[in-house]
Amino acid sequence: RYRKERPELCGFMPWFDAPSCGQPVEPEVAVRYNGMLAWSLYFVARSLSEIGETDLAERFELHLQSMREAAVRLSYKGLGKVAARFSVAPRGGGTDSKSEQ
Numbered sequence: 001r002y003r004k005e006r007p008e009l010c011g012f013m014p015w016f017d018a019p020s021c022g023q024p025v026e027p028e029v030a031v032r033y034n035g036m037l038a039w040s041l042y043f044v045a046r047s048l049s050e051i052g053e054t055d056l057a058e059r060f061e062l063h064l065q066s067m068r069e070a071a072v073r074l075s076y077k078g079l080g081k082v083a084a085r086f087s088v089a090p091r092g093g094g095t096d097s098k099s100e101q
Contacts, residue, residue, distance in 0.1 A: 003062075003063060003066060010066050010067060010069070010070030011063050011064070011066035011067040011070070012034050012037075012067060012070070013030075013033065013034060013037060014030075015030045015033050015034075034067070037067075038064060038067050038068075041060050041061075041063055041064040041067075042064055044057075044060050045057045045058075045060040045061040045064060048060065
């Protein structure tokens with residue numbers, strides 16, 4: 001139901017801070033919480049599959065797949081820096097990969 005009502009969020013949750021009267025949390029916190037959500041969906045889907053609850057497992061997997069398709073690809077640059085944008089050349093030629101801070 002959530003994915004149908006809010007398709008623009010691609011399965012990600014908009015995290016808000018209750019003590020701040022519903023202000024959005026810091027982006028770093030939202031990324032961390034959505035990461036925990038994604039890992040939870042992953043393990044729940046796998047666990048349900050293992051016990052034969054394939055229909056329910058598929059529902060969790062669909063939510064996770066929505067998140068995977070919309071997730072921004074990041075590249076760790078070292079020294080605590082992450083590239084804001086990262087491009088990879090196709091195999092078999094082309095230019096080298098590059099990243100922007």
